[in-house]
Amino acid sequence: MEDTLNLMPLWAFFAALAVTFLAGFVKGAVGFALPLIMISGLSLFLEPQLAIAGILLPVVLSNFLQAGRFGLAQIRAVVIEYWRYILIVCVMILFVSQFVTVIPAQVFYLILGVPVVILSLIQLFGVRFHVPPARRRIAEWGIGAFAGGLGGLTGTWGPPTVLYLIALETPKAKQMLVQGVVYGLGSVSLLIGHLQSGVLNTVTAPFSAALLIPAFLGMQVGFWLSDRLDAEVFRKITLIVLVVAGANLVRRGLMG
Incomplete structure (x- = not known):
C-alpha cells in the first residue's frame, strides 16, 4: 500500500x-x-489510468450487490433473454480495454467527457428512442458494441444500456434487474481486460481495494434511503452533476 500512496498526495x-x-x-x-461518478471525479485529480484502476474492484462489488438483490431464477431469465447484448458488451470491453494504455491523457478526457455529456443530456431531457421487435437483434449487436467499446475505454457502459432498455419499453422494475446483470458480467470482463492491459497491477490493485470500503458503505446508505427519496428528482440531480463533470473533462481535453 505504501507504493500505492506514493502515486498520489x-x-x-x-x-x-x-x-x-x-x-x-x-x-x-x-x-x-x-x-x-467515480471516473469523472477521480479524473479531476488523478492520472486517467490510475482513475480507471481505482474504479475496477468497486464496480465489480457494486454490480454484484445490485444483482444479488434478485433471485437466481430471475437472473437466469435475463441472461437467456439478453444473451446477445451481454455477449457483445463483454467481448468489446475485453478487446477495447487493451488500448487504454496507449491513449494520451487529453484524448482520454474527450473520449470520456463527450459521451458523458451527450448521454446524460439525452436522459435528462427525456429523449426517447424506440426499437421495434423486428429490429431488436440488430439493435442488440449495434448498441451492445457501442456500449462495450465505451466501457472498455472509460469503465462505464451504463448510459447506452439504460437508453437501450428504455427504447425496448422495459418495465422499470425489470430495468434494475437487467442493468444489474449486464453491469455485473461486464465488470468481470473489465477486470480481466485490465489485468491483461496492466492497468490493474500490484501497485494499483491496493488502491482499488481500498475504495471497496467507501463503495460498500455508500451503497448501504443508498439502499436504506432509496425508498425514502424521490427517485426521479434525485436521478435528475445526478444527471445534472454528470453533465457539469463531463463538460469539465471536455474542457481539459481541449485546453489541457
Whole structure:
C-alpha cells in the first residue's frame, strides 16, 4: 500500500474515498452512475489510468450487490433473454480495454467527457428512442458494441444500456434487474481486460481495494434511503452533476 500512496498526495487518496462513497450512495439509491461518478471525479485529480484502476474492484462489488438483490431464477431469465447484448458488451470491453494504455491523457478526457455529456443530456431531457421487435437483434449487436467499446475505454457502459432498455419499453422494475446483470458480467470482463492491459497491477490493485470500503458503505446508505427519496428528482440531480463533470473533462481535453 505504501507504493500505492506514493502515486498520489495523501489528500488525493482521501478525496478518492469521498468520491467513491458518493458514487456508492448514488448507485444504491438509483441503481446506476457509480463508474460515471467515480471516473469523472477521480479524473479531476488523478492520472486517467490510475482513475480507471481505482474504479475496477468497486464496480465489480457494486454490480454484484445490485444483482444479488434478485433471485437466481430471475437472473437466469435475463441472461437467456439478453444473451446477445451481454455477449457483445463483454467481448468489446475485453478487446477495447487493451488500448487504454496507449491513449494520451487529453484524448482520454474527450473520449470520456463527450459521451458523458451527450448521454446524460439525452436522459435528462427525456429523449426517447424506440426499437421495434423486428429490429431488436440488430439493435442488440449495434448498441451492445457501442456500449462495450465505451466501457472498455472509460469503465462505464451504463448510459447506452439504460437508453437501450428504455427504447425496448422495459418495465422499470425489470430495468434494475437487467442493468444489474449486464453491469455485473461486464465488470468481470473489465477486470480481466485490465489485468491483461496492466492497468490493474500490484501497485494499483491496493488502491482499488481500498475504495471497496467507501463503495460498500455508500451503497448501504443508498439502499436504506432509496425508498425514502424521490427517485426521479434525485436521478435528475445526478444527471445534472454528470453533465457539469463531463463538460469539465471536455474542457481539459481541449485546453489541457
